[in-house]
Amino acid sequence: MDSVNKIGGWMLWFSAMVTFFMSQGALASQGGLVQKDWRSVYEKASPSIYLIQCGTRKGAGFLYRDKQHILTTLSVSGCGRTIWLKRQGEKKWIAVKMKGYMQKYDIALLKASQPLPDTPLPRSKPDSTRIGQQVAAIGHPYKSFGPLDQWRLKVLSWSLTTGVVGRVTKEHVQVNMSVISGFAGAPLLNQHGHVIGLLTDQGPKRIPIGVVARHPLINKLFANPTPRQGWPFFSFGAQFDARFSYALGDPNATRISPSNQELRVDLIFWDQLLWGLYAGFDLLSLSTNLDLSFLIGTDINYRFLMPREVRPYLNYVSLGLGAMAMQVKLFVGGQENNNNFDNFSLNGLFRVTFWGGMRIHSIIGQFSVGVFFDVEDIQNPVLSVSWGLGG
CATH class of the missing domain: 2.40.160.20 (Porin)
Structure with missing residues (x-):
């Protein structure tokens, strides 16, 4: 009987160890998939995300709905001068025009004179955003650098940062992530690479919290006539x-x-x-x-x-x-x-x-x-x- 009990005990111990190592392998595999997902999200989304410059203001913008409309913030594009757009991996700057804006929410809609060769980013489904959900943003975490800092410009452009959704309302999302200068105008992406909203410059300074405009608010920029609310310049x-x-x-x-x-x-x-x-x-x-x-x-x-x-x-x-x-x-x-x-x-x-x-x-x-x-x-x-x- 003792030998039977010992054999049973060894079998239980062996079964527990196998279960433990299998669970660790599954977690490691899952972690690898998460990293691979963000990498694939970055590779698919970054070509449709742009560097926007107006005067000395710089930030991000992204292709939305079609190949001519670009979303960004008014804090980046509302300087009253020519607005310039730069695609990833290119040196040429493209002039775009301000079509609409809402100063209260720091959102702006730009339009290119010719269709851009990139693909508009897909939008997330309504009510698919949840508190605690992992999200990412791709932007340019720098203000501006001179000719001696071209290497730093290359490193700090089209950079991905991740965070967690902290609060969801009808028109906004509060996200816990590092959204320093240069991320204004960046898209907030879920793990499928779909756009949840537009990162604005309305969050508190020096605190890793961002305020994101959601699709119901963004869609107001496509109304007819296009809204021009506030004094942008x-x-x-x-x-x-x-x-x-x-x-x-x-x-x-x-x-x-x-x-x-x-x-x-x-x-x-x-x-x-x-x-x-x-x-x-x-x-x-x-x-x-x-x-x-x-x-x-x-x-x-x-x-x-x-x-x-x-x-x-x-x-x-x-x-x-x-x-x-x-x-x-x-x-x-x-x-x-x-x-x-x-x-x-x-x-x-x-x-x-x-x-x-x-x-x-x-x-x-x-x-x-x-x-x-x-x-x-x-x-x-x-x-x-x-x-x-x-x-």
Whole structure:
């Protein structure tokens, strides 16, 4: 009886081990199939996914419905300049036109003048997307590189990233994946290579979460008439400038005193015309003396886009005219006594000081060179050079 029990025990142990190794083999085989599926998805889908560029904006786009319509985001294509498309493995850029857009959802529809040779990506079935489902996106995880970084451009183009669906609504999908700059406009794909939706630039920054526009929302771009909702060719930027000034005339006679620090906000139209508002100040505090100079001004600049090969080392060169509208000087000095000062003076000058100059927008900041002219003291201009950082 003991021998029978031993034989039975050995048989159970052997059966358990066989089952374990078979299950491990099945899992490994399944894992191999998953990797092979993503590889095959990439090979089939990537030729229909494009690099889109408008001004200095770059992102992805993909062929949708037919051979002439391309989906992308308004944040990539809405610069007001020519929109360019580049196919995988080619050096030639193709000009495409904006057909429709919805600024609220950051989606845009482009159209090529001639049919493209690639195949439109198939769409996923309605209600086939589930929470926890594995998904992938193919995009270009970089902003822009200059001619010395062509090798990096090759590595960081048409790159695949994977993630998991975290939330599904009627018009959107929230996906947990790394969707850094360059993935805006990329298609979100299921394991069959079917398009679930369009990755937008509406997700939170610096957090691996993406917001995807689904087909019911995308289909609104194909309505008749094609929607053009919002103001696509408008943006704004802010920066802080440090300024150095030099009197070209008599330094003792000039009435111009540009501030050494300025905070400016630019309203940008069509990615070309800049209307700038700036406030400058100089603060000198020594012991109990306080000397404060404050001014406000405005300017208009027209900027010229540099050739694609040298961006972003040199993005724009802009020419502008402006006016310093008001300058206020405050001086407080003397001995401090019970939180009061003995001497106090306030001088306000409301006069117009014109300036003309050039701004250079580069990868290390914005340089500005200009000349200020006081309308009441034209013979004593001031040369101004500044450097600023901002967006």
